[in-house]
Amino acid sequence: MLALETVVKEYPGGVAALRGVSVDIGDRDQVAVVGPSGSGKTTLLTILGTLERPSSGEVRVAGVDVGSASDRRLAGLRAHEIGFVFQSFHLQEWMTAVDNVATGMLYTGARSRDRREAARAALERVGLGHRLDHRPGQLSGGERQRVAIARALAKRPVIMLADEPTGNLDSKSGAEVVALLHDLASDGATLVLITHDPGIAATFERRIQMRDGEIVSDERR
Amino acid sequence: MTSLAAPSPAPPPRARSGLQPARLPPRELFGAALQGLRTRRLRAALSALGIAIGIGAMVAVVGVSASSQAQLLAEIDALGTNLLTVTPGTTFSGNNEILPSSSVPMVAGMHNVDSDVAVYQVSGATVLRTPYVPAQETGGIGVDAAGGNLPQVLGVSLAAGHFLDAVSARYPEVVLGAQAASVLQIETIGGHVEVYLGNTWFNVVGILKPVLLDSSLDSNAFISLPVAERLFHVQPNPSEIYLRANVNHVPAVAGLVAPTADPQNASGVDVSRPSDALEARAAAKGQFTTLLLGLGAVALLVGAIGIANIMVISVLERRGEIGLRRALGATRRHVSLQFLTESALLAALGSLVGLGLGAGATEIYSIAQKEPFVVPLYALVAAPASGLIIGALAGLYPAGKAARLSPTEALRV
Numbered sequence: 292m293l294a295l296e297t298v299v300k301e302y303p304g305g306v307a308a309l310r311g312v313s314v315d316i317g318d319r320d321q322v323a324v325v326g327p328s329g330s331g332k333t334t335l336l337t338i339l340g341t342l343e344r345p346s347s348g349e350v351r352v353a354g355v356d357v358g359s360a361s362d363r364r365l366a367g368l369r370a371h372e373i374g375f376v377f378q379s380f381h382l383q384e385w386m387t388a389v390d391n392v393a394t395g396m397l398y399t400g401a402r403s404r405d406r407r408e409a410a411r412a413a414l415e416r417v418g419l420g421h422r423l424d425h426r427p428g429q430l431s432g433g434e435r436q437r438v439a440i441a442r443a444l445a446k447r448p449v450i451m452l453a454d455e456p457t458g459n460l461d462s463k464s465g466a467e468v469v470a471l472l473h474d475l476a477s478d479g480a481t482l483v484l485i486t487h488d489p490g491i492a493a494t495f496e497r498r499i500q501m502r503d504g505e506i507v508s509d510e511r512r
Numbered sequence: 513m514t515s516l517a518a519p520s521p522a523p524p525p526r527a528r529s530g531l532q533p534a535r536l537p538p539r540e541l542f543g544a545a546l547q548g549l550r551t552r553r554l555r556a557a558l559s560a561l562g563i564a565i566g567i568g569a570m571v572a573v574v575g576v577s578a579s580s581q582a583q584l585l586a587e588i589d590a591l592g593t594n595l596l597t598v599t600p601g602t603t604f605s606g607n608n609e610i611l612p613s614s615s616v617p618m619v620a621g622m623h624n625v626d627s628d629v630a631v632y633q634v635s636g637a638t639v640l641r642t643p644y645v646p647a648q649e650t651g652g653i654g655v656d657a658a659g660g661n662l663p664q665v666l667g668v669s670l671a672a673g674h675f676l677d678a679v680s681a682r683y684p685e686v687v688l689g690a691q692a693a694s695v696l697q698i699e700t701i702g703g704h705v706e707v708y709l710g711n712t713w714f715n716v717v718g719i720l721k722p723v724l725l726d727s728s729l730d731s732n733a734f735i736s737l738p739v740a741e742r743l744f745h746v747q748p749n750p751s752e753i754y755l756r757a758n759v760n761h762v763p764a765v766a767g768l769v770a771p772t773a774d775p776q777n778a779s780g781v782d783v784s785r786p787s788d789a790l791e792a793r794a795a796a797k798g799q800f801t802t803l804l805l806g807l808g809a810v811a812l813l814v815g816a817i818g819i820a821n822i823m824v825i826s827v828l829e830r831r832g833e834i835g836l837r838r839a840l841g842a843t844r845r846h847v848s849l850q851f852l853t854e855s856a857l858l859a860a861l862g863s864l865v866g867l868g869l870g871a872g873a874t875e876i877y878s879i880a881q882k883e884p885f886v887v888p889l890y891a892l893v894a895a896p897a898s899g900l901i902i903g904a905l906a907g908l909y910p911a912g913k914a915a916r917l918s919p920t921e922a923l924r925v
């Protein structure tokens with residue numbers, strides 16, 4: 292599902308965030324990526340999510356060669372196949388939970404009514420059926436992250452990418468969110484999650500450790 | 513897309529790698545843009561103000577001049593456009609032709625001529641306040657002999673007194689045109705006002721208001737034809753015949769009047785329609801002042817720069833939203849279109865407000881001036897349309913900036 296072959300990513304100014312990373316993540320794998328700050332975890336995730344192209348090396352995401360695909364093609368891939376969950380939620384403050392989730396499907400081309408229906412179902416799935424018309428400001432951190440997860444899953448992506456989804460949460464809500472992600476991904480999606488927390492990493496069957504832009508260990512339970 | 517409401521997990525979706533990003537329908541684009549504006553209302557209102565003022569100024573200029581024009585046209589309409597003037601023409605050699613004395617009854621007898629009045633020039637006569645004023649200081653006042661129905665035919669009323677009547681046919685009485693009265697500094701006819709006309713004291717019995725249909729009459733003094741014949745030996749050849757034609761047959765009458773007035777020499781008769789000249793003047797008055805329009809355009813330019821400015825700031829502030837949209841599958845084009853739409857919408861709303869302001873200013877002006885309220889139809893279309901275009905132009909740079917933003921950088925905010 293996700294394949295990287297000697298991927299290098301350099302940012303302007305000569306900073307190499309990834310120095311020749313090769314990794315293969317199979318369909319419905321659940322992978323935790325751990326490592327200290329600056330080790331290249333987030334860069335790896337943005338490359339997997341087709342938000343960035345590699346400086347060199349090959350990237351294949353859901354069968355698409357990211358290096359040669361057009362901006363439109365990659366946007367289509369993100370719209371239909373990839374669900375993102377961010378540390379800082381990135382919810383629109385002025386929108387209700389339903390609208391936030393429905394906006395997540397804006398670029399799939401689904402009709403407004405279908406989007407809202409799917410959004411409602413997704414919010415129920417993450418246990419927020421009673422918070423449909425609340426705005427992010429009226430929700431707790433754990434609830435906000437669950438709205439963001441509902442947004443990522445409502446379009447039924449085949450790949451879910453989570454960048455420190457528990458970073459802004461207390462450990463209890465963090466554990467709940469991770470459990471939810473495991474549960475949702477087991478419905479048929481590949482899950483890649485970045486975390487600092489060894490306890491959370493331990494819940495994954497596969498753990499990739501990074502340091503200084505390289506993979507230093509890749510172990511399976 | 514299947515619903516997720518089903519309690520049992522749906523069959524796992526496989527990679528749908530042929531899928532392309534959606535073409536965002538205008539309604540969605542519009543909704544996203546409107547939402548962007550709604551969340552920053554005060555700022556949106558302030559930045560649209562420049563456009564509103566510019567459009568308002570231009571609409572007011574156009575509206576005020578259109579109202580003045582409508583007023584003038586209404587006045588012309590009230591005076592009637594069926595007045596024809598018959599005058600002797602000039603010959604090839606530049607000499608004046610002479611209308612035969614028979615022209616007056618001939619014209620009066622024509623079909624579709626409702627009323628008429630003849631005017632005879634009294635040459636050599638001057639109008640003075642006293643005999644002690646040198647005779648050559650005429651003040652430009654000419655003397656005409658005229659029929660008593662001149663005010664009715666020309667649609668003019670009297671500022672004071674009355675026009676020539678039966679008494680005037682026997683005694684030296686004079687009616688002054690508005691300009692003539694002002695030159696002689698005669699404002700009222702109260703008591704006993706006399707002027708020295710020719711070698712005779714004439715009693716001033718009336719003062720005309722300005723004759724809109726033929727302002728050359730304003731500087732004249734009018735006496736009756738019998739008095740003119742007796743005192744000044746005026747020949748009965750009219751210098752002008754004014755006639756009112758039936759409104760439905762004005763062109764026909766105009767075509768026939770020359771051969772009727774002088775069957776022997778029809779080409780020596782000039783026929784004109786004074787309302788034509790007035791209508792041309794009204795059209796000229798409707799041409800708004802270029803200078804004021806230019807000022808409006810400058811305000812628009814400043815407004816456009818303001819909008820571009822605000823949109824650039826907005827793009828910087830909303831990097832998170834832009835990154836998120838890119839992550840959700842927006843193409844660069846989607847992002848730039850969203851900001852372009854937002855900018856165009858902002859300016860269009862500003863120009864609608866401006867249209868209201870301009871129309872309001874025109875309304876106030878027209879009430880104050882007692883003129884009809886007119887805002888030309890094209891302004892109603894042009895104002896919002898130009899707002900859209902200006903906004904789209906102003907949004908080009910910020911929209912491009914938003915599209916070029918790296919999504920990962922944007923998401924780190």
